[in-house]
Amino acid sequence: MENLLLVFITTIFIATILNVFLKKFEIPTIIGYIFAGLAISYLFGLKDIKTEELNHIAEFGIVFLMFTIGLEFSVAHLLKMKKEVFLYGFLQVFMTGLLFTLLGWFFFNLEIKTAIVLGFALALSSTAIVLKILNENAEIHSGYGRITLGILLFQDLAVIPILLMISIFTSPTDSISVLLLKTLVSAAVVFLILFVFGKMFIERFFNWITSANSEEIFLIAVLFVVISSSFIAHLFGFTYSLGAFLAGMTIAETKYKYRIESDLVPFRDILLGVFFVTIGMQIDLHTVVDYWYIILGLLVGIMTLKALIQFSMLYPFVQIRSNFKSALALFQIGEFALAVFALAYQNALIDNKINQILIITVVLSMIITPFVLKNLKTLADRFFKEPETEVVMKSTGFANHVIIIGYGPLGQKIAKKLKKAGVPYIIIEHEMDLVRLGEEEGEKIFLANAMQRQTLEALGARESMAVIVALDNAPKIRQVCEALMSLDKKINTIVKVRNESHKRIVEEFGIRHIVVASEVMADIITKEALTCELKHT
Template sequence: METTLLYVIAALGVSIVVNILLKKLGVSQIIGYILTGTIIVYAFDLRDISSSHTLEMVGEFGIVFLMFTIGLEISLAKMGTMKKEIFGNGLMQVSFTALLVYLIAYYGFSLPLQTSLIIALSFSLSSTAVVLSYLKSSKEIYRPYGQISTGILVFQDIAVIPILILIGFMTSEANESLYIIISNTLFSVLLVLVLLFIVGKKMMTWLLHFSASSEVEELFMGSVLFIVISASLLAHYMGFTYSLGAFIAGMIIAETKYHHKVESDIAPFKDILLGTFFVVVGMKIDVMVFIDNIFFIVGAFVGVAILKSLTIYGLLRMTSSHRRSLKAALALSQVGEFSFVIFALASMGGLIEDELAQLLVLIVIFSMMVTPFFISKIGIFVEYISGKQDVVEDMSALSARKNHVIIAGYGVVGKFVTSFLDDLGASYVIIDNSHKHVMQAINDGHEAYLGDASKNSILDAIHVDTASSVIVTLDNPEKKRLICEAITNHTKNVNLIVKVISLEEKNSLKDLNIAVMVDGKVEVARVLVERMSSCHFKLKY
């Protein structure tokens, strides 16, 4: 026990020192955690426990909590709007990338069929941990290319399930027929969805309601942890990944009013466990094997990155712009962490040689180490290649802004609002989550920024605390409520004016501190009566 505590304290101390140094150099903290794992292994000669199943499970829960927070961003309604990104782009990306890698491995390197298939499926996956961590921290997850990348990553996590089933079928221990395996899997999928979306949704909502009403933060936090871990264990018990259960739980909570509180409360646990995951990754590095095969590892990574980038770009270019396609392709060019699981199972099942499996693991680790260095430079690279700047997202110009009007949404109503504010000579800024709308506003000569007004970081950036008013012009009721909740929770000193389209929507927003709710139908009726009275007056006299 004392020895274990020594290792934990040493890892904590090393990670702090390393990350402080790397932070000053502008290097991602992911690299610091990976280096910490490698340093600890060699400092205390822990190479025998670096492949510990318990240690890997602890690290895997970093991915679990990351996927839970991603689920909070993607409700069922939003997943319906992201069908193309998830099931269209995602399916094509995994299928075509796997096919190309398989052909190269089988015909180019003369590897066995089963080995080539496993490598192809593994290399078709990208790193959820690295890419989504960057997209969330940089707020680029709300940009079009970030949404495309997120959709593909979600599909990749779903695709892990049939990949693991296929490996189980190919191993010598798989005595059941493929029909029985698929039937059992489909039954398990149906059971998990029923338990989580029907039974689980009611239980989650009830538990969050009563723990929140108790006004004891520890009870609410405990309820959230219970929900995440229970959903993860249920999914794993039914034969799926832990992270899939957590992702579904996040999607369910995303449709409740506790969405923002859960997201802020769970963040420290997610960050700590995600750091642990990368420490475990660093512990898997065999420095001598890496040095002896460095040219092969680097060459394989470069080849895979180029192949994946070209494939993803070509597929996305059919439906998206050049810039979005190129950014998403470069962001997803690395090999993902789920490849560790695939290579481990394949090695244990005798489907791939141990030495080759170790080299492949090192390629994955090198890929995850290099990615944080270049993923933050993708925007600069694409701007250099394209020869033009993307929509401006730097909000530093708002640092001294006071008594300004914030317009949330630049649709039809938003355009009329800017016109009337121009007549009044009022100072205003536009915030919209649509890249298209922001570009339209900028082209119309307005000051506009790309961002999600339901996020506290965006509200801080546009200085909602010092604004005179916020006018919400969106049509989507769910998004409108999220924005209003975020603003009323963020500040009590701003006049919030919201457009509503029905009495039901107006009643649903009554619990929020909204200064004025403008019902479009009521206002039209009022104007019609006023015009009728004016005409009647003129005719009479």
């Protein structure tokens, strides 16, 4: 390609301009890359040019993505959230994938192999978009946040069987039994080489590499591990991504995990960007014009069915409001579905028309998602009221106790320290799932709304030694402080805020015991630094 450098510069320019613009509307960078690919494909007439080499390079964006997912895979962490991950996650993926498989087979006349791959790919949601917004809104530890996180973790694990299905279905062997046997044997060998043997030698290998005390050599060694692991998996008939995932799992329990993860992020993000640019290059605007009604129907149908299936499956287990919010949070189709569609297209499981329609549908669902997540509370308020309990109706008789408002990570740590010190306390929590967690821990916890004066009065806020506001959400902190001060300005209230601007807002309510998280961290770090300096001197 004569104008390769010009194409490259133009792609970077368009992607940068688009992503800066889209960022103002909280639309993920994935969309900018896809539209950049679409733009250059028409600007430079690349629609009919074979880009096999580029696709191979782009596929390594998925390889590095799967490697970083493997790095984050912790058995201990999953066991702490076993209900959210293994029960809720399994129900969502299996039931959604099964329904879409049946719909594809019966109503769209797809081959059963194609229906299975597409059905379970559509069950996946966007880890990148959803978790990013949950973290920004400080809702990752809320009731619906834990459910959403658990299901997304299971979906990350479910990617591996989906990739295996593509390998199995596209094998030239006709006998399914022979195919499954060969696959199981190959899987055992790959697992043995990459995970078992790898676990024995990987830390020694990196100990030897770090003895050179060179960042450059260390980075080359990491790239060697990722690419060679991918090649070994591919050698045994599996995808490059499977090898990368196992390599990530192998390194996850070593002391080099976080260093490797930080070093690989630039490579992962750049190659993922290339991957999504190549996806954009495959979009045919004629398909949008010719099949817009099918795309619109699929978009509405898939998102509605995903939300309804998840809501129905989790209804017996989860508080209804949290269930509703988590169902809406995961109703989009995830970025990894695009990778599955690309692999399915490359292996002739789907034709170009279906591939085009599905790509456009996924992109549109991603564009819609940030707007829904930003207004999730408003949508939930329209259908379900905030949960209340009878505790707000009558006095409990508590006195000389501490009230902890919020049972997130901070509230849990405060409760443990008060229990160890023998100080009487109670907990007020608004999310049913966190209340259940507290009950399992044997805590005296109440499902109630601390933003209501009646709740605070019934639980003895006036008679308490102190009220500790252990919330992360700034608007909720303000509402709780307002309710406490309107009840009695003499209540000894302690509030944790993120920064000075939040502190000034809380001070307006007359509260004087305010802990600024950024100041506390700065004091601790400075103290540690001075201690280190004194030791050296």
